[in-house]
Amino acid sequence: MSRSEGKAARPRAIRSGPGLFAGLSAKILTLTMLFVLLAEVVIFVPSISAMRLRWLEDRLSAAAAAGIVIDALQPADLPEKARDETLMAAGARAIALRKEGMSQLLASTPITQPIDAVYNLAESAPLDEMRTALWTLLFGGNRLIRAYGPVGDSAMVIDMVLEETALRDAMLVYARDMALLSILISLITATLIFFAIDRIMIGRIRKLTQSMLGFAADPGDPARILAPETGADELSIASRELSAMQTNLQQTLEQQRTLAELGLAVSKINHDMRNILATAQLLSDRLSDVEDPMVKSFAPKLIRTLDRAVGYTGEVLAYGQMSATVLRRALIPLLPLVIDVRDNLGLDGTGGIHFDGDVDPGLMVDADGEQLFRVLHNLARNAHQALFSEGAGGLIRISASRQDGVVVIRVEDNGPGLALKARENLFSAFRGAARSGGTGLGLAIARDLVIAHGGTIRLVEREARGTLFEFTIPDREVKGGGFEN
Numbered sequence: 001m002s003r004s005e006g007k008a009a010r011p012r013a014i015r016s017g018p019g020l021f022a023g024l025s026a027k028i029l030t031l032t033m034l035f036v037l038l039a040e041v042v043i044f045v046p047s048i049s050a051m052r053l054r055w056l057e058d059r060l061s062a063a064a065a066a067g068i069v070i071d072a073l074q075p076a077d078l079p080e081k082a083r084d085e086t087l088m089a090a091g092a093r094a095i096a097l098r099k100e101g102m103s104q105l106l107a108s109t110p111i112t113q114p115i116d117a118v119y120n121l122a123e124s125a126p127l128d129e130m131r132t133a134l135w136t137l138l139f140g141g142n143r144l145i146r147a148y149g150p151v152g153d154s155a156m157v158i159d160m161v162l163e164e165t166a167l168r169d170a171m172l173v174y175a176r177d178m179a180l181l182s183i184l185i186s187l188i189t190a191t192l193i194f195f196a197i198d199r200i201m202i203g204r205i206r207k208l209t210q211s212m213l214g215f216a217a218d219p220g221d222p223a224r225i226l227a228p229e230t231g232a233d234e235l236s237i238a239s240r241e242l243s244a245m246q247t248n249l250q251q252t253l254e255q256q257r258t259l260a261e262l263g264l265a266v267s268k269i270n271h272d273m274r275n276i277l278a279t280a281q282l283l284s285d286r287l288s289d290v291e292d293p294m295v296k297s298f299a300p301k302l303i304r305t306l307d308r309a310v311g312y313t314g315e316v317l318a319y320g321q322m323s324a325t326v327l328r329r330a331l332i333p334l335l336p337l338v339i340d341v342r343d344n345l346g347l348d349g350t351g352g353i354h355f356d357g358d359v360d361p362g363l364m365v366d367a368d369g370e371q372l373f374r375v376l377h378n379l380a381r382n383a384h385q386a387l388f389s390e391g392a393g394g395l396i397r398i399s400a401s402r403q404d405g406v407v408v409i410r411v412e413d414n415g416p417g418l419a420l421k422a423r424e425n426l427f428s429a430f431r432g433a434a435r436s437g438g439t440g441l442g443l444a445i446a447r448d449l450v451i452a453h454g455g456t457i458r459l460v461e462r463e464a465r466g467t468l469f470e471f472t473i474p475d476r477e478v479k480g481g482g483f484e485n
């Protein structure tokens, strides 16, 4: 199956990046503006309160300065009308100067309405100030207020009655200016932050997102793997990790594709092979009737081997249909399986490769005999192939012992030991083959079968030359201590 066929078979929805207003940039832009405005609102109250105080103090000092001068002049020097006009210019309705306990009215216009509020500028608490300022801004206007405070550092106190309108107008102008300024500042800040963040983060995040979307759309295309960044920050690390993940995923997909193709091919070959083997099986059955002692000795082995081959082919077909190996476990002696392995590998001592089946004839194992044979056969065949390739002869040994409910089986040889590639990819299908002609399935199959029996398999590291695999087959324990068949 080609890649394009694979794509056509599994169409995927095209996913795209976030829209303009759903993106991170738009969110950050809006949030920055909001936060700056919020900060401005928080500082607005104290600053308008300070502005109000300043405004009143300015008025009081202006009135005090004029008042002190007028006070020093003789009444004749300045007509009363001019004096009042001078002092009242700022919207004041009455001005008095107090010193040494004496109060002197400097100027006044007729006051008909009652005074609404009195403020002592020297002794006002900041919180009260803010409350008053806010109140004035929101609801003030046509009131008459009285404010007094000291004149500079002197003991004199200037006291003034004035209309609030001018103060409120000034406060409104100040508030408007501040609002405009706030909007301007928030716009400038948000834009600057936006560009900075876009450059430092969002642009790069966008690249990562685009790469993920692109890769998801066609994971088989090597051009879609992200070119990783080299920096040391979090996004660079993320980009390197993503790139590595995509590379791994692509390799895995490629492997799976190969496996699927291989599986299909094997199933086809296997299907016909089963038929051929079945014919051979039929023919070999007839050998049992031949009286020749030579034929009598090998015919049962031949028939058993053919039976096994037919069995395997059936299993491969079943595996192709994704059904797991069904174990037919029983308590069986291990020794006959070991002898079968020896015979199957043709290990009769010729060629310098010796076989030692060090298994107690009474040792029983709770296993599927055919599958356990496959485990032993694969391990012993590897050992045989390793020794054979060296050409110097050697020893293959299968030993076993029972420890309570677990049978521990060892398959060892004194050959060259595992190559690095085989060691690094131990038990992984297709990866571990380190000899020419090897498919790298033997150890993977052995491991799967051992695990299916509930056991474990491992490579035992040791000083001696050669290789030692050890695996366990635990008994199936059933309630009442018996065995299930």
Ligand SMILES: Nc1ncnc2c1ncn2[C@@H]1O[C@H](COP(=O)(O)OP(=O)(O)OP(=O)(O)O)[C@@H](O)[C@H]1O
Binding pocket: 378, 382, 383, 384, 386, 413, 415, 416, 417, 418, 419, 422, 432, 433, 434, 435, 437, 438, 439, 440, 441, 442, 443, 444, 467
């Ligand atoms: N006893 C051993 N001594 C030396 N090398 C071994 C031994 N057993 C396994 N190996 C190495 O491990 C590799 C993987 O073994 P495995 O049985 O999984 O695959 P294979 O023998 O290459 O192919 P297959 O068994 O599928 O025909 C072998 O190629 C071989 O290099």
Ligand SMILES: [Mg+2]
Binding pocket: 378, 381, 382, 438, 441, 442, 443
């Ligand atoms: Mg093998």
